[in-house]
Amino acid sequence: DAGITQSPRHKVTETGTPVTLRCHQTENHRYMYWYRQDPGHGLRLIHYSYGVKDTDKGEVSDGYSVSRSKTEDFLLTLESATSSQTSVYFCAISATSPGELFFGEGSRLTVL
Amino acid sequence: GENVEQHPSTLSVQEGDSAVIKCTYSDSASNYFPWYKQELGKRPQLIIDIRSNVGEKKDQRIAVTLNKTAKHFSLHITETQPEDSAVYFCAASITDDMRFGAGTRLTVKP
Numbered sequence: 746d747a748g749i750t751q752s753p754r755h756k757v758t759e760t761g762t763p764v765t766l767r768c769h770q771t772e773n774h775r776y777m778y779w780y781r782q783d784p785g786h787g788l789r790l791i792h793y794s795y796g797v798k799d800t801d802k803g804e805v806s807d808g809y810s811v812s813r814s815k816t817e818d819f820l821l822t823l824e825s826a827t828s829s830q831t832s833v834y835f836c837a838i839s840a841t842s843p844g845e846l847f848f849g850e851g852s853r854l855t856v857l
Numbered sequence: 858g859e860n861v862e863q864h865p866s867t868l869s870v871q872e873g874d875s876a877v878i879k880c881t882y883s884d885s886a887s888n889y890f891p892w893y894k895q896e897l898g899k900r901p902q903l904i905i906d907i908r909s910n911v912g913e914k915k916d917q918r919i920a921v922t923l924n925k926t927a928k929h930f931s932l933h934i935t936e937t938q939p940e941d942s943a944v945y946f947c948a949a950s951i952t953d954d955m956r957f958g959a960g961t962r963l964t965v966k967p
Contacts, residue, residue: 776953778955780957785866785959786959787863787946787957787958787959787960788901788946788948788957789957790954790955790956790957793953793954795953801953801954803954804858804956835900835901842950842952842953843888843889843950843951843952843953843955844889845891845903845906846891846893846901846903846955848900848901848902849900850900851900
């Protein structure tokens with residue numbers, strides 16, 4: 746498996762609290778992505794990065810922000826979590842664009 | 858942005874039969890079409906991909922076909938086995954922004 750780790754793997758939080766998910770890679774890949782997976786919706790792109798400090802919005806970016814200050818780390822922040830953001834979040838990396846995505850193990854977030 | 862639709866949402870076949878999953882995309886500029894397999898509780902993993910300059914690609918029991926004119930592509934699995942049971946996702950991409958279909962849950966009955 747590609748060197749990609751997500752943390753935390755599981756988190757339960759309350760509505761209105763901030764949450765940050767971290768994606769860390771050891772592959773030195775240029776591209777990094779955050780997807781959310783919900784039943785019936787497949788994988789939906791939240792934000793992606795094409796380089797350090799270079800990010801762009803995906804199809805479901807409202808309520809989420811990202812930062813990439815180093816090649817290896819891509820952070821996803823929910824400024825004020827809502828129940829609709831309960832989901833499994835996957836980080837992915839890619840060396841080329843477009844190209845094969847290597848996914849992390851996922852982070853299950855529950856917002857009560 | 859790109860919109861990818863995938864059918865069927867569920868598919869059940871007998872071991873040894875073939876399975877076909879179909880996807881359509883909206884943006885004619887899309888040029889990369891991968892398929893991912895996700896086993897229960899696991900991460901999605903690439904099983905095959907095709908680029909827009911190719912009409913068909915095979916890898917052992919799996920194949921993908923692309924019809925650029927109609928903007929659809931399909932995954933074909935022959936001689937299905939129980940270990941093929943999983944959720945399969947198609948995707949389409951122009952450059953950095955890769956969009957996925959909603960997934961097909963394939964069940965192979967022994």
